[in-house]
Amino acid sequence: MGYKFLIYRFKSLRLHGVHSPFIFNLYQNVILHSGQYYTYGQIENLRAELRQNHQQLEITDLGAGSKVNPTYRRRISDIAKISAKPAKYAQLLFRLVNYFQPNQVLELGTSLGLTSAYLASAHTKSQVYSFEGCPNIAQQAQLNWQKLKLSNIEIIPGNLDQTLPAFLNKTTRVDFIYFDGNHRYEPTMHYFRLCLEKHTEESVFIFDDIYWSAEMEKAWQEICAHPAVTLSIDLFQVGLIFFRKQQPKQHFTLWY
Secondary structure: OHHHHHHHHHHOEOHHHOOOHHHHHHHHHHHOOOOOOHHHHHHHHHHHHHOOOOOEEEOOOOOOOOOOOOOOEEEHHHHHHHHOOOHHHHHHHHHHHHHHOOOEEEEEOOOOOHHHHHHHHHOOOOEEEEEEOOHHHHHHHHHHHHHOOOOOEEEEEOOHHHHHHHHHOOOOOEEEEEEOOOOOHHHHHHHHHHHHOOEEEEEEEEEEOOOOOHHHHHHHHHHHHOOOOOEEEEOOOEEEEEOOOOOOOEEEEEOO
16 A cells, blocks of 8 residues: 555645645644544543453454454454544544535444544534444443443344344435444445435435545545535545535645
């Protein structure tokens, strides 16, 4: 992936190269924000604890698996080190939720619940629904949320191919969604199309690991080109999608 990062770095804009007022404000005040929120320390202390937890979990992997450790029995410490989203990007998700103030947040792929904790802490009046295919990981995530005293997260266990359509059938709109449940082309596009049916002009879609594989790159490119999408932002590790009708269709590769 090294050469892909070099290409991204070569293409990416700094602040002075952004001329869209909406994107400029988002980039300056949210994406590049370097201040600390009190909840950061609490969640990162928990991450440190989990990195020292050598308890083993039986893993049910319904997604693309782990490139580093694809076995079906993994230590919590390994999951925390390898699979959990790094603090830099989890805190970016916190700031995005804090900025847009969505009533409802969907997370496709829970892992140990650290990213869920950031999403839930950013706007405590929002309800976070986190979808997880592995029951043992879902159980561990719930224990972690209890430690952080978070009550606005609901875990939805089971196969995402069944649980996501069932959830969407019961809701009228999707405000904010973080796609991290399956890093293959067909499932990613399928989940995108399902959620697209419930999007609004204010919806925010965030895709994780957009350069994880050729399949994810293909999916990301097609999503950016979709007629309903007006603004897309490539931050290399994650991609942001917006549907703001008053904006001309533009794609931004921003340095982060």
